[in-house]
Amino acid sequence: MSIRTIAHGAGWSGPLALFAALLIAAILLIQPKARGAEPSGAAGVASLAAVPATSDCAALAKVDLVHIGGAGSVINSAVETVGAQQATVCAVEGTLAPAIKFRVELPTKTWTQRYLQTGCGGLCGNLNIRIGAADGCPTVDASGFVVASSDMGHEGMDGDFGRDPQKRADFAYRGVHLTAVAAKALIHAFYGQGERFSYFSGCSDGGREALVEAQRFPEDFNGIVAGAPAMNFVVQNSLYHAWQARSNTGPDGGAILLASRLPILHAAVLKACDGLDGQVDGLISAPGQCRFDPAATVCRGGQDPSTCLTAQEAEVARRFYAGPRDPKTGERLTVGGPQYGSELQWAGVYVPMAADQPIFSSIIANGSMGNLIFSNGQPATVDKVTFDHATFERLVERYRLFDSTSPDLSAFADRGGKLILFHGWADPHISPINTIAYNDALKATMGEARAASFERLYLMPGMGHCSGGEGPSAFDLLTPVMAWVEGGRAPDAIVTRTPTQTTMFGLPGGGHPGPAGPPPGAKGAMPPRGAMGPPPGMPPQPTGPARSRPVYPYPYIAAYTGTGDPNAASSWMRGRAVNVQVPAWAGTGLYRPYQGVTG
Incomplete structure (x- = not known):
């Protein structure tokens, strides 16, 4: 059986059908500057009370998105279900015109007034919320975030969408930004108040999206974690x-x-x-x-x-x-x-x-x-x-249009934004020299002292693309960026550990989307490195x-x-x-x- 046939049988189509499978395993409610809060313990993360929902989940189906995405923007579904951390959430899926799909999960009882948006991998085209760089993060484990993600305006990873200027813009920057705007509108509607702090975490193309947010939309997020960013997209x-x-x-x-x-x-x-x-x-x-x-x-x-x-x-x-x-x-x-x-x-x-x-x-x-x-x-x-x-x-x-290499983050820094970059030294897909070059450019553009006030770069020995490899690749960068934003505690050393969960296509547990090989069953398929031999x-x-x-x-x-x-x-x-x-x-x-x- 050919690879194209396998991909077609899985529901993919077009010249990049295989690319889809391979990489999957890869508002304007202007947010005010984060208000101060009392840090909780040595970690510096603010102690925020859990806020229960004040609205029925089903009522979110009536939230108007037209003022955000334009005519044709709608909520497709709003249902109560059990989230990844076994807490009850209101899962909302919608479309921002013309075709940006998004999903938001809002905890009904455990929300700690924080919003977390995650990126996607490859050419996106699929709707999944995967929280990476957060191994052991207490707020994640306690289902304390409203979480959301986007498919970036198209379905599947067939690059044919690039023929459409609108879809190019949606993939480049519009999908990630409007998802943040829509999610914050849903937060207001569900809890009767806005979020105290907003975060973004993504790797690979999700890392590119993270930097797009810091560069183009500095008001969207207080803290950003960008892993192995595909910032040099065109090259x-x-x-x-x-x-x-x-x-x-x-x-x-x-x-x-x-x-x-x-x-x-x-x-x-x-x-x-x-x-x-x-x-x-x-x-x-x-x-x-x-x-x-x-x-x-x-x-x-x-x-x-x-x-x-x-x-x-x-x-x-x-x-x-x-x-x-x-x-x-x-x-x-x-x-x-x-x-x-x-x-x-x-x-x-x-x-x-x-x-x-x-x-x-x-x-x-x-x-x-x-x-x-x-x-x-x-x-x-x-x-x-x-x-x-x-x-x-x-x-x-x-x-x-596509790249996110501009090192002028003055607006993001002026609002108190914090940025953590990370990259595996053994990454085969995106050379870590890309990220080092961006770190250097930030210092050259903004001055070393200014850059050090809001940005850190971590390079993981032996780690592959977003995860995996011979080196320890399970770590939590979400808690350090929270402590930096909420308690002013700048991060120093972070501890990496050998993953204890099976790694599949760059996903340690529920981790980063990142390509690591052909899909199971395809010609040339291989088990995940470091987990199954x-x-x-x-x-x-x-x-x-x-x-x-x-x-x-x-x-x-x-x-x-x-x-x-x-x-x-x-x-x-x-x-x-x-x-x-x-x-x-x-x-x-x-x-x-x-x-x-x-x-």
């Missing part, structure tokens, strides 16, 4: 993934480097670089210090080929790390590639299980370029891309220890104290600062203040 979904796919495609059209060979490369990287951060633990905390040449893995005379790579395979890895450059000038066309230590996470992204299986990066690029990114629709496929400056200049025509075709890998580890705000890395269990966070302290030098590249100017367009 990421064209040149980055097109290069990764092209680099691993042989003359016969098949893949050169396969997943079963990745442990050889990864072991060599660890041997060369694992100890550079001061601890040999299978994790690389400072990839920028790593000096590794994939040629070192090439088989020498008489060497067992199962223990080394061919010259062609090593060249693929070199191209992955290096990224595309203009052939005449040598100019970098992307800000960064996958980092040393991420090799096992390449499986299912730009390294398939078998040579005759599709390369997921091709699916990403082919689904985004023609309809969404290039205004004339060309090039539409990976095989037609020319990696040069001229192509770069054409693809950024729509960056002001390695993908088919890869040799068994030793299971790492259950561990916890502090992560400090960038540029600091954790250092082992020299005593105690190295797998326990208590045995670690703040180490040295390790700054990453972001290279000059064709898109350096994208990280400068700009006003987004609406076309």
Whole structure:
């Protein structure tokens, strides 16, 4: 059975049907500046009384949304049900014209006067509320938030929606903003009062949406958590993934480097670089210090080929790390590639299980370029891309629409807004250098002291895209951003732990939407890494220890104290600062203040 047939049988259609499955596992009630509240305990989170509903759930079906989304905006349903935390909620689903679907869940008895909106992954197109970066968050566990999310104005992840200017705008920024406006109107109607504090949490495209909110609509949220943000949307979904796919495609059209060979490369990287951060633990905390040449893995005379790579395979890895450059000038066309230590996470992204299986990066690029990114629709496929400056200049025509790289967050900061960024060092989909570049741009634009007053960046060793990977990837950033907003307590170290729940398609429990491989049953499908063993075709890998580890705000890395269990966070302290030098590249100017367009 073909992949397209499988996707069609699941209810998806169009040229990006598979993309849908792969990535799923990826108002104007102006909010006043947050009022002060007494902090509760050391965490600094305000102690707010639970407010019960003052309206029947069914009555929310009559709330008028026309003044928010325009003619045709309606509440489709309002029903009482049991939410994810087993508390009774009023679940409201509606449409903001022309086609933005949203869902809001309002606790009937446990609401602590806070609103939380979550982002989606990939090209969105599905309506799910998944709260990530909140492992063990007491307010989440007690069902203290009104929570909401949006499908961003279209159904399914078929990129054909990009042909419609309205749907492009809805996906770019309108869906996330109007959902916030509508949710706040429902809060007023249900509880008879507004929220005290509003938060947003998202990863991947949800991270892009988070930054869209801080940049375009600074009045919407008091605190924002943005993970692995796809802020460089146009470059990421064209040149980055097109290069990764092209680099691993042989003359016969098949893949050169396969997943079963990745442990050889990864072991060599660890041997060369694992100890550079001061601890040999299978994790690389400072990839920028790593000096590794994939040629070192090439088989020498008489060497067992199962223990080394061919010259062609090593060249693929070199191209992955290096990224595309203009052939005449040598100019970098992307800000960064996958980092040393991420090799096992390449499986299912730009390294398939078998040579005759599709390369997921091709699916990403082919689904985004023609309809969404290039205004004339060309090039539409990976095989037609020319990696040069001229192509770069054409693809950024729509960056002001889709991207969220403007570092001028003055309006957000002036309102007391707080922003926490996070990214996994082993992310194969979006290089963490993107997020470091944004952190640098914030400091350059607003000054280091001003930036430090409202923004933090956390880089997780060994973590993949939004979650998963060899490093501890379960953590709570929602409570720290709440404590910063509500109690003025700026975050320092956060503790990451080995997940205890099954990870599926980048979703630890109810976590972040983020692509991690084909859907179950599809050709090339694989179980989630770190939860059910390695993908088919890869040799068994030793299971790492259950561990916890502090992560400090960038540029600091954790250092082992020299005593105690190295797998326990208590045995670690703040180490040295390790700054990453972001290279000059064709898109350096994208990280400068700009006003987004609406076309």
